[in-house]
């Protein structure tokens with residue numbers, strides 16, 4: 464039977480998830496949407512005949528027709544909504560970050576463990592990207608031999624005005640913190656962050672360069688550039704003793720025009736990770752029936768925000784920061 468989904472937040476990302484759910488995902492349909500802006504909610508509701516509109520997010524969580532919830536509202540609301548879903552015993556897919564601080568993320572982790580149910584998934588969609596999955600597979604199978612480096616590039620075309628240098632770490636580089644843990648299957652032991660000069664053309668925010676090391680010593684470097692101008696560009700190269708693997712997001716066609724021969728660069732993450740978003744939603748919806756979960760857990764969400772916070776401290780203090788090692792709770796260990 465089709466699952467009833469409630470969406471909280473009808474902005475660009477909320478609409479994007481809703482569109483995929485209604486047009487591509489099998490086994491679920493949207494039954495309720497909440498947004499403080501009634502016009503946005505109404506626009507989303509046009510995607511289906513059974514979608515009830517409300518301004519009250521908690522009303523969606525409590526709705527008996529809602530089997531599971533997607534939280535795509537502002538970051539500051541994530542904590543309360545995730546806790547409300549756990550209390551209601553409803554599975555919830557929370558857009559990243561899980562919550563604004565690692566302390567709040569940790570409280571979500573504790574609440575989920577106390578409930579005894581695996582209810583929370585974090586929308587770190589890159590875990591469903593075929594490229595990153597191939598990198599993970601190579602690590603699991605050992606095909607590259609011992610791994611030395613994971614090089615990561617994360618460039619936004621032009622970040623919105625409100626994005627600060629701190630956000631470049633907390634909201635952008637945090638994806639690398641998560642995906643590196645996923646690909647390498649290890650936690651971090653230290654991080655050093657060097658801010659680069661700001662882009663005088665556009666803003667005072669500074670690009671950030673991060674060097675992390677995992678527990679076994681693998682080096683992960685991240686260029687996080689908020690204003691690349693030419694497009695949205697995410698790259699990765701895994702370097703091992705037998706060779707390398709690079710992400711290769713190829714559009715279906717290449718172009719020759721204006722004296723150039725090449726491929727178009729996407730302008731935002733919705734395009735670049737379109738496959739990942741689709742697969743993330745299908746996997747999450749399938750999990751509502753099978754009980755199998757493949758995405759980032761609340762623990763992963765906590766670890767990513769915690770790593771970003773430690774990175775932020777490094778950028779402020781200009782020092783290498785060492786992580787306290789935390790054991791993954793048994794509740795989150797996957798067979």
Ligand code: ISE
Pocket residue numbers: 559619634635636638732
């Ligand atoms: C944005 O919030 C996202 O989550 C995107 O995936 C990321 O690439 C971008 O840098 C963030 O600002």
